[in-house]
Amino acid sequence: MATRNIRYREALREAMMEEMEKDSTIFLMGEEVGYYQGAYKVSEGMIEKFGPKRVIDAPIVEGGFAGIGVGAAMTGLRPIIEFMTWNFSAVAFDQILNNAAKVRQMSGGQFKCPIVFRGPNASARQVGSQHSHAMEHFYATVPGLKVVAPAFPADAKGLMKAAIRDDNPVLVMESETLYSVKGDVPDELEGGEIVPLGKAKVVQEGTDVTIVAYSRMTHVALEAAAALAKENISAEVVDLRSLRPLDEGTIVASVRKTHRCVIVHEGWPYGGVGAEITDRVQRLAFDSLDAPILRVTTLDVPMPYNAKLEQLCIPQTPRVIAAVKRVMARRSN
Amino acid sequence: MPTASELKPLYRQMQLIRRLEEEAARAYAQGKIGGFLHLYIGQEAAGVGALAALEKNDYVITTYRDHGIAIAKGMSPRSLMAELWGKDTGCSRGLGGSMHLFDSKNRMLGGYGIVGGHIPLAAGVAFASKYRDLKEVTLCFFGDGAVSIAGFHEALSLAALWKLPIVFICENNEYSMGTPLSRTMSVDDASKKAPGYGIPGDQFRADDVLDVRDRIRIAVDRARNESMPTLVELRTYRFRGHSMSDPGKYRTPEELEERKQKDPVHRARELLLKLGEKEESIKALEAEIEAEVEDAIKFADESPEPKMDLLEPTTYDGPFAA
Numbered sequence A: 001m002a003t004r005n006i007r008y009r010e011a012l013r014e015a016m017m018e019e020m021e022k023d024s025t026i027f028l029m030g031e032e033v034g035y036y037q038g039a040y041k042v043s044e045g046m047i048e049k050f051g052p053k054r055v056i057d058a059p060i061v062e063g064g065f066a067g068i069g070v071g072a073a074m075t076g077l078r079p080i081i082e083f084m085t086w087n088f089s090a091v092a093f094d095q096i097l098n099n100a101a102k103v104r105q106m107s108g109g110q111f112k113c114p115i116v117f118r119g120p121n122a123s124a125r126q127v128g129s130q131h132s133h134a135m136e137h138f139y140a141t142v143p144g145l146k147v148v149a150p151a152f153p154a155d156a157k158g159l160m161k162a163a164i165r166d167d168n169p170v171l172v173m174e175s176e177t178l179y180s181v182k183g184d185v186p187d188e189l190e191g192g193e194i195v196p197l198g199k200a201k202v203v204q205e206g207t208d209v210t211i212v213a214y215s216r217m218t219h220v221a222l223e224a225a226a227a228l229a230k231e232n233i234s235a236e237v238v239d240l241r242s243l244r245p246l247d248e249g250t251i252v253a254s255v256r257k258t259h260r261c262v263i264v265h266e267g268w269p270y271g272g273v274g275a276e277i278t279d280r281v282q283r284l285a286f287d288s289l290d291a292p293i294l295r296v297t298t299l300d301v302p303m304p305y306n307a308k309l310e311q312l313c314i315p316q317t318p319r320v321i322a323a324v325k326r327v328m329a330r331r332s333n
Numbered sequence B: 001m002p003t004a005s006e007l008k009p010l011y012r013q014m015q016l017i018r019r020l021e022e023e024a025a026r027a028y029a030q031g032k033i034g035g036f037l038h039l040y041i042g043q044e045a046a047g048v049g050a051l052a053a054l055e056k057n058d059y060v061i062t063t064y065r066d067h068g069i070a071i072a073k074g075m076s077p078r079s080l081m082a083e084l085w086g087k088d089t090g091c092s093r094g095l096g097g098s099m100h101l102f103d104s105k106n107r108m109l110g111g112y113g114i115v116g117g118h119i120p121l122a123a124g125v126a127f128a129s130k131y132r133d134l135k136e137v138t139l140c141f142f143g144d145g146a147v148s149i150a151g152f153h154e155a156l157s158l159a160a161l162w163k164l165p166i167v168f169i170c171e172n173n174e175y176s177m178g179t180p181l182s183r184t185m186s187v188d189d190a191s192k193k194a195p196g197y198g199i200p201g202d203q204f205r206a207d208d209v210l211d212v213r214d215r216i217r218i219a220v221d222r223a224r225n226e227s228m229p230t231l232v233e234l235r236t237y238r239f240r241g242h243s244m245s246d247p248g249k250y251r252t253p254e255e256l257e258e259r260k261q262k263d264p265v266h267r268a269r270e271l272l273l274k275l276g277e278k279e280e281s282i283k284a285l286e287a288e289i290e291a292e293v294e295d296a297i298k299f300a301d302e303s304p305e306p307k308m309d310l311l312e313p314t315t316y317d318g319p320f321a322a
């Protein structure tokens, strides 16, 4: 199959542009998305192609334009709302929680809300405590929302397309640290043009331990798996891709095979996606487990500015390797 | 000079809303309605008059104090009462309740419970109309309490910037819950905020339903023909507590009594008589309304409750996202 090697940001842009060409009800709105070409150049060239009617520069008013998106979605448009970063979605949280996620149910199914909220999520480089939040935990807990967090350009493109076509609010968690990462994007994605929401992917097969990750942490998990292979530990890496719907089937099947599970994600350990997966694995694969499930997360503190401390807080390969070795210590042979 | 024939349908709507809500209050006391119940009693001329300035394809969106607006936009009394009763036959199939009345067919985009949270949505609806070159107008109602919150300012700011076809209507009933205006707003008229956003403002008393219709129509026309938003403050007053649990101790009985003398529903009835409508014909209309209210209550009483299997399909369009 023909593939092209492109960057993650280009994959996102291609997805938006291809969908916008097909459907004139889709528009992109956010701060600096138009004339400035996007704070992280994701929307570069889009205003030239679609004009200011469909690529709309908004003032700094996240709650306002998130709400405008919801209202427009309720009455027939398909907005893509960009948050410059997900950190700033906190001031629009009410719109996402109380309106986007609720309007379908509180109207008894009379209204739907086909909207995409997107932007970079989690840590960047030394941007300090207010700009390093992993926000996915806050949103993935909300019924009525879908949340995806692609790690590779192919999934970024396929999931973005699926998000745009979905008739529910879908939140796309991108990563500033992944925007320049290159990867092969097939001209024809498996099963058509999209990557289905709610399907995880085994990105590395293994037999001794399952490492579950998503977004940039999938890359960290793969690095750890490569290092562990040299020590004869065979790690299977499951890239979640979607956080809600959560593909518990793929996770559980992997743990049934390996009998051990380590979960890696940014964001704090209290509650969160890792805690959710832990609950499901212990319930659904209790008899298969040979060791407690461990989580490798951002440390339980606000993100420090200092470069060394920051790196200590964010999950790194050595911490993943250490966690794997702890669960492997119970290897029965 | 207005005519009896143009006033009569508006009086009918106001009286219908009044009677439905009086019965809702009774049903609340009987435990048939749960949760919050915010009555519109005293404010009917505001909603009924404003909506009379709309065309069928125009939109309306409002707060939790939404019964009157929903009826004025065309919701059936059965659909309203069944929703208050939490029944499957209600407008939102019993999932929304008093505060969340939705009626997509009549372009009633809902009642919302977070103060000010729906105002940006309204701007979005107007945005969508403009995006598609449709000559639709959105009316957005909110209380005086909402003038303090970000959603109000953000929506006005964007609607003004992008010249959206919308009319923002502050129903100033002089109180937000138990707090009088003087302790929530630095100005005595919310429409004074309009010049700051570069849009026209208007302010007047919403006592006379025809007057409300005519003044709001100016703003509606401006939205439709010039795509220019307007901020209107309607001065009104609620005769009941904020919600059913509020005894209203923050105002004097004299103040309340004085306001009740200006009851807009009563006023419309008087005007009808003055315009030549016969007492018997008004009585006949009122009897019709009584029958309609009775029918709606019976319908709500006898309707089934929603089933659990409604929850999944109304949470997501398509398979549930576990």
Ligand SMILES: Cc1ncc(C[n+]2csc(CCOP(=O)(O)OP(=O)(O)O)c2C)c(N)n1
Pocket (backbone or CB within 6 Å): B063, B065, B113, B114, B115, B142, B143, B144, B145, B146, B147, B173, B175, B176, B177, B242
């Ligand atoms: C953001 C938010 N804060 C507080 C409340 C609780 N609350 C509900 S109604 C209300 C008063 C609102 O008064 P006003 O806007 O004047 O509307 P009215 O009830 O008079 O129609 C308050 C404080 C809320 N629903 N939402």
Ligand SMILES: [Mg+2]
Pocket (backbone or CB within 6 Å): B143, B144, B145, B171, B172, B173, B174, B175, B176, B177
């Ligand atoms: Mg008020």
